[in-house]
Amino acid sequence: MSLQGQRILLGISGGIAAYKSAELARLLSKAGAEVQVVMTPGAQAFITPLTFQALTGRPARTELLDEDAEQGMGHIELARWATLVLLAPATASLLARMRAGMADDLLTTVLLASQAPVAIAPAMNQAMWAHAATQANVQGLTELYDPQWIGPDSGDQACGDFGAGxxxxxxxxxxxxxxxxxxxxxxxxxxxVVVTAGPTREAIDPVRYLSNHSSGRMGFALAEAAARQGAQVVLISGPVQLATPPGVERIDVESAQDMWQAAQTAAPKADLFIGAAAVADYRVENPSDQKQKKQQGKNEWQLTLVQNPDIIDGVSRLKDRPKQVVGFAAETQDVERYAWDKLARKNLDWIVANDVSRTDIGFNSDDNEVTVFGRQNERYDIGRQPKSVLADALLDVFARGFPED
Ligand SMILES: Cc1cc2nc3c(=O)[nH]c(=O)nc-3n(C[C@H](O)[C@H](O)[C@H](O)COP(=O)(O)O)c2cc1C
Structure with a gap:
């Protein structure tokens, strides 16, 4: 299952080898990848989109100017979703259009919009492959995309020729x-890698609690990405509605105090601690053992709150402190100033700041847009993208903090 967690956009163009892409889609899924097929109009003359829907569990995408599709995962989101774009088969025509920077169908448009790495498996008649025009396109694409070229192989061809293609x-x-x-x-x-995620719940009585809107998605995406890239990951999660990412050890907790306990056990000597949980700053001083009843004539109910342990601050001051400690600053104003202040005050290596006053990103949204500030005065602005894609970009930043490797 070594493609576990990869999101592969499989682009299929109109060559006779398109029939082999059905087997390719099946093998990619079997190896653990999520596969989204995008077909050119030419490809659909050779094999139907329905075949790929059955094999990958996702409808194959074929149209660029499609109102319904744009309302769901539009072409730009599709481009950002992919961790890899694989073109197989890549026709001579597709190579030429890519080289020219065309965006005249869904596949070429997604290729221009995507920053994901590209792998290309060309397929064509041997004379077409050998032609100077095609070879110039191969050269040009190598400069433009630095793709992974896979094949073409030599041998008997469907057209009766023999050669490379x-x-x-x-x-x-x-x-x-x-x-x-x-x-x-x-x-x-x-x-x-140890990640905290989600909200905490601070009990008022056995049926009521104080909490917040954190969905846990950013922390889960980071745990998933780190595990996919080979890390041993412990995910300490508050109450969320999310499935455990593959290969991740999950510890479920409720309150901030529980989370602190779990963090103290998991964090020592870790390479990276990411505090992505939205931990309640305060808890109810004396939660009741029994459900509190409404009292006639009593219009007010006052709760006394006391401060919770500061988990990220505590972890960064542990004797066996993790090599790197990352905090999140979800702010509604003066985001940058608070972020720098928190970085210094809590002795962090990185702080990931985002503006939660915006309703289109952040809490409870699939997307986020963040700025990462580093201990050595680094600053990285990472534009709006799905949290799953953002997680890979964040790990690339944190990986720079291991200079000894
Ligand atoms: C039967 C048949 C087989 C073809 N096989 C190939 C092929 O293997 N490779 C190729 O580059 N073009 C092949 N072509 C030509 C392409 O289909 C044509 O260039 C088309 O415009 C490609 O469009 P697309 O790249 O947008 O899918 C074939 C055409 C036909 C009629």
Whole structure:
């Protein structure tokens, strides 16, 4: 399952080898990847979108100017969703259009909008492959995209010719991708990462509590990305409605005090501690053992709150402090000033700041837009993207904090 957690956008263009892409989609899914197929109009003359829907569990996307599709995962979101774009088969025409920067169908448009790495498995008649125009396009694409070229293979061709131009076999394509990701894993391979996520619940009585709107999605996305990149991940989660990411050890907690207990056990000597949970600053001083009844004539009910342990501050001052400690600053105003202040005050290595006064990103949204501030005065602005994609970008930033490697 070495493609576990990868989101592969499989672009299929109009070559006879498109029939092999059905097997390719099946093998990619089997290796653990999520697969989203995008087909050119030409590809649909060779194989139907329905085949891929059945194999990948996601409807294949075929249209660019499609009102319904744009309301769901639009072409830009599709571009951001992918951790890798794989073109198989890539026709001579697709290579030429890519090289020219065309955006005349969904696949070429997504390619221009995506920052994901690209892998290309060309497939065409041997004379078409050998043609100077195609070879110039291959050269140009290498400069533009630095893609992983997979094949083409040599051998008998569907047209009766013999030579270089056959698409590599699906199993060989999957293996080439697996090798690529195995190499990339190294930055996080074997590292110990601890993530806190979600809200905490501070009991008032057995049926009532104080909490907040955190969904836990950012922390879960970070845990998932770190595990996918080879880290050993412990995820300490408040009450959320999210599935445990593959390969992650999850510890469920309720209150801030529980979370602090779990963090003290998991954090010592970790390589990275990410405090993405929205921990309640205060808890009810004396929660009641019994449900509090409404009292006739009593219009007010006063609760006394006392301060909770500051988890991120506590972790950053542990004797066996993690190598790097990352905090989040969800603010509604003066985001940058608070972020720098919190970074210094809590002895953090990085702080990820976002503006939660905006309703289109942040809490309870799939997307986020953040700025990361670092101990050495670094600053990285990471534009709006799905939290799952943002998580990879954040890990790339944190990986810079391990200079000894
Ligand atoms: C039967 C048949 C097989 C074809 N096979 C290939 C092929 O393997 N590779 C290729 O580059 N073009 C092939 N073509 C030509 C492409 O279909 C044509 O260039 C088309 O415009 C490609 O569009 P697309 O790249 O947008 O999918 C084939 C055409 C036909 C009629």
């Amino acid at each position: 056959r698409m590599s076999e699906p199993a060989a394509i999957v293996q080439a991708l697996q090798e690529r990701f195995a190499e990339k894993k190294s930055a996080w391979a074997g590292r110990r």
